[in-house]
Amino acid sequence: MRKKSLMLAAVLAAGVMMVACGRTSTLPDNSQDKPVASQQTESKYSFELKGIELKTDGDLTEYTSKLGEPSGGYYEAKSCAFEGMDKFYYYDSVTLHGNDKLYSITLMDDAVKTKEGVRIGDKKDKVVSAYGSDYTEADGQLLYESGNTRLSFVMKDDEVQSIIYSVK
Numbered sequence: 001m002r003k004k005s006l007m008l009a010a011v012l013a014a015g016v017m018m019v020a021c022g023r024t025s026t027l028p029d030n031s032q033d034k035p036v037a038s039q040q041t042e043s044k045y046s047f048e049l050k051g052i053e054l055k056t057d058g059d060l061t062e063y064t065s066k067l068g069e070p071s072g073g074y075y076e077a078k079s080c081a082f083e084g085m086d087k088f089y090y091y092d093s094v095t096l097h098g099n100d101k102l103y104s105i106t107l108m109d110d111a112v113k114t115k116e117g118v119r120i121g122d123k124k125d126k127v128v129s130a131y132g133s134d135y136t137e138a139d140g141q142l143l144y145e146s147g148n149t150r151l152s153f154v155m156k157d158d159e160v161q162s163i164i165y166s167v168k
Contacts (some may be wrong), residue, residue: 043147047105047165048115049094054105056149056167060098064089070096107163114151124158132145 072090113119116130154162
């Protein structure tokens, strides 16, 4: 009986670990359709921080060495998505996330804006005016895609709550 209980506990623990590292998004998973790096086209979406152009899938180490010490600190944790560590750099109003490559750029408040002039707090009309009507709307987000980059505007009551550049 004890052996069965231990086995059941081990199976449950393994299941919990798999779920904890699993996807929770209901957005479509395009990972099978993702071309290899040499086939990807250049994205028209990038973000400028301290005069440095940041692009998803760019060299995170190069970017952070140019940007200097993050004002809000640095955090890393074992990654559930890939081998190695997830690294988070907290600069004023912006979070960079990746490992060797930059996987996402998250704008945290209205102190910063996209190159097209959109910031947190702006209305949906301004986003569409700046980026056009070629977007997908899913899970309360306006999603724009170019090359290997997805630009997400998280919306609530037609107002931008967060802006995220991420690798598709």
